[in-house]
Amino acid sequence: MLPLDGYQGLSGQRDVAGGVLVGMEFRHADLDTTLVLDLRLEKAGKTWRVVALEKLVDYALGLEAVQELRLAEVNRPTIERLSKDIAIGGLQRRADAELWSMSETVELGLPVTNRSGRPMSAVALKATYTAGGEEKTMVFETHPATGIGPGETALAVYRHTDRMMFASPEDRVLARADAASLFLDVIPVHAVFRDGEKADTVRVYSSWDAYARGVAARRHHGRSLPCDCAVHDLPFSHPRKESPTMLSALFDFSFSQFVTTRLIRVLYGLALVVAALFALAIGVGIMHDTEGFSGTVAGLAAIPIIFLVSALYSRVVLELTIVLFRIAEHTQTLASRS
Structure with a gap:
């Protein structure tokens, strides 16, 4: 969190009860910003001793806020490009009830149309909505093996299993989800475009750390890390697995x-x-x-x-x-x- 090679010196001091606070400036070159961390000193005879790092949480929160701001700036051109190449349709819903478990698997779908003029695949959409007063995130994904030609449409899917006995606000919202009741804020975050044998992976970075790793990889190897382009590495995504039937689970030795x-x-x-x-x-x-x-x-x-x-x-x-x-x-x- 503290870039020791970015230490810029002292920014001043002020007296407080029982000692002094000395400000230390740290330059975060990748974020193009400088933050100040206060060091608390107390008198011990003829010398001063360090007793605490003041407002370390505030420093961390400030650093996180700057990272989010810079990440939004980095991702904005990519989101605009993907939004231009991918048209997103209205929400679709399908539900399958499982009598044995008294649960319901809700499958939500968003049609995506390829407007890029190039074949594409592995489309992922990040959608946010509100449940129980909290912002929730889910990811819609097309099947990895499904190619979408220019002008063609495929369905990006999100699956959720509703277990009524332990239903959360998220369960209740998604159980009755439709285009009228579920207000989604959707942005495209991943797609692979193809020019013949060449694949062009376009993705939105999910965190500042992921972006920093990608930059470091390009500096050392001239390319991004392989995992930097994987949809399942997004922290707000998860691989979808088909739920086994009750009969197969019963005889699972x-x-x-x-x-x-x-x-x-x-x-x-x-x-x-x-x-x-x-x-x-x-x-x-x-x-x-x-x-x-x-x-x-x-x-x-x-x-x-x-x-x-x-x-x-x-x-x-x-x-x-x-x-x-x-x-x-x-x-x-x-x-x-x-």
Whole structure:
């Protein structure tokens, strides 16, 4: 974060309680900017000692803000070029329900038309929308093997699985997504254009670090790093995999796919039914064993109490179970990406 070779000297000092603050200037040549970091010194006898780096978080935030500004300047010509060569159509939606897991896979599509006059492929679109007051990002991608000739149209797709039991604001928004309810801000971020055997990869840098790596690679090798042009290396993207069917997952002896996460809502529904029957049986038993009006009141009062306690217990157990499986799935995903 601190370019030691960019140290420019001291920018001044000011007295504070118990010591002084000395400003150190650091020049970030790649960002064409200079930032100041305060060093806190305290008197120790006849000498001064360094006790803290003041406002290091502010320095980091300032550096990040400058990087975002410079990255926008770097990406602007590329976005304008891609927007000129790629026409984006209206949002399309298709949903497939899976009865076993009581989940729904929502497939959103955006038609892309090639206006470049050259064959193209591997088109990726970055789309942002708002869910639960937060800005979310998703990436639409055409199939890597699909070539799009001049004037031709292909579908860039984003898939999302909605699990209602643990539905997030993002799940609820995408579950009912259509052109009227989902306001997308879409920009093209990647495409490969071909001139005969020559491939011209045009991409938007996803971060300042990615841009810096690309610049360094061009300086040393005269070209970008191979990974600099890969769609799946974008941090806001992820490779799409076809979800295995319930039957194939059930007979997966390698246990690489989890069935529990798909059946969790069915199990919870069964648990609620069992809880209702159990509460009803206890309530009837109390009314049968205790004669008179008091027995009837006690039995009727016991039924909802026992049901709620049983349902709460089942919910807690299943949530703990699903959390463990989610951790395992996310760990597996991170391991496969790395």
